[in-house]
Amino acid sequence: MSDMKPYEFTIAQAADMLRRHELTSQTLTRSVLDRIHAVEDKVGAFITILDESAMEQAVSADVLISEGRGGVLTGIPIGIKDLICTEGIRTTCASRMLEHFIPPYDATVIRKLKAAGAVMVGKLNMDEFAMGASTENSAFKPTHNPWDLSRIPGGSSGGSAAAVAADMCLGSLGSDTGGSIRQPSSHCGVVGMKPTYGRISRFGLVAFASSLDQIGPITKDTRDCALLMNALAGYDSMDSTSVPEPVPDYTSFLSGDLKGMVAGIPKEYHASQGLDPEVAAAVRQAVQTLEHLGVRCVEVSLPHTAYAVAVYYVIAPCEASSNLARYDGVKYGFRDVSAESLMDMYRNTRSKGFGPEVQRRILLGTYSLSSGYYDAYYGKASRVRTLIMEDFKAAFKTCDVLLSPVAPTPAYPIGQHIDDPLTMYLSDIFTLSANLAGIPGMSVPCGFTEQGLPIGLQLMGPHFSEGNLLKVAWHFEQSTDFHKRKATL
């Protein structure tokens, strides 16, 4: 490790060195902040960089460590998607609407990271209100993929994935409503997990679609993912959707072997039209690697897969239109002061404060929920959602984990699909169903295209099977080196 720069370390490596007093959090944090300042102009991952408070937290962490009171995250520099509330620190959701919003409280996940002694280096770019799959919908700037700066990093947690891939933090938090952790992780060659609905508290997460939203970690490898899951998972009385299920030590799954494990290969995913041949080949190869490791693979069917996009793009906009009604220029956020009447104030505030994609979602959602249409759209979508859940339930009778692509194509050039929302929506086909069913899913690097763009393998499992997913991903990493490759910047 001696030839590595501190910012290049994984969380586990840095934690070891901190504990052995071969590194201080101040040196590590300085190194990460310098790295951020060296490459941020190219990558554009950050909305807010917290130079001063990060160094202060590093000083406190070093005290804890020197007193032997540190945990594995103490002194570790972490980045946070800018829709997770941070007390006293601007939380914009990459929207003009919340450009100057400073939350008066911390989200539960932030409280947990602080209690663990983690260092917060900044708030990360995203699609506005998490609506998008490319981070091009940020009101402030696009984020660039560290592997090819002309391409999207994926989204909506594009800043979170790009920052980890570019060594601008050791790990980050993202949110996933329909793929927003897994898809950017896949495009940036890092590990990302969307936990089971209810596994991690969403108190302090700015709501997009409340029946789908989950917070989760993005990291350089699977061990780090397990370490962050240990810190984040657990019941929280402040989130009524949080589940009082005991939290295992997720690192305890990173051992043993995969003998006896059965993986389902959903035929609808692998035969999907529009699946890029290089992505298909990499995923096929990954399935073979796992077979060599003792996993038995069986074909399974998820017959309602084709409806996932339609169902999601009714349910998510409906919930968004309701959640975003609070941004009216009165209670908080942007207000248009030029208006002469109350109605004009509402209209102007929401026209100027929200970007085009957010407005499109609000219109779609409001229409679908309006009198006379509710049953035809929201009601129907909810019923098909149940069928999608049943598909998974049936599949998990014959297998422990599902293997599939994360995204149909590798990262595409910035601007390529920005005027074509339907194509963007369709590219979410492999990730939406896990949110609709509430099951955990993760992305682990499984290859590169000829042009050097990362490809991710998606693992999905029954509710609360995160440990099993981590186990499969970790064994996969033990016999491959895709997760070790670095983008050159």
Ligand code: GLN
């Ligand atoms: N791409 C999907 C959307 O635009 C998913 C976003 C998300 O998971 N936050 O809604």
